[in-house]
Amino acid sequence: QVQLVESGGGLVQAGGSLRLSCVVSGSISSFNNMGWYRQAPGKQRELVATISSRGTTNYTDSVKGRFTISRDNAKKTVYLQMNSLKPEDTAVYYCWVVAPSAYWGQGTQVTVSS
Secondary structure (H helix, E strand, O other): OOEEEEEOOEEEEOOOOEEEEEEEEOOOOOOOOEEEEEEOOOOOOEEEEEEOOOOOEEEOHHHOOOEEEEEEOOOOEEEEEEOOOOHHHOEEEEEEEEOOOEEEOOOEEEEEEO
16 A cells, blocks of 8 residues: 655745655555645645656746755655745645556645735
8 A cells, every 4th residue: 555645834924935745655666756736725736846757857837946846766755845935835735656656645734824
């Protein structure tokens, strides 16, 4: 059974920073793409950032220059460093892994106050 466990969410003031972590456990030895999605109240889930097995990254335009995705394959962990946070970044953030099936975490709440 595969489990993805996120941590690092919380409440922060605008301009602040948070670092999300997602640890993958279970019968997976290698990963393809890993990434983060988010869903704000009343909105559809949207892609935030992805990172390939070779380290190629992709970001949605609204977070470019502020968020950084990284991964540690040995630790089966993907990270999302979020700087210069804005109130519009408020959402539940979900970890996502393709290995080769897609797996999702349970989500972690990020709230940015103005």
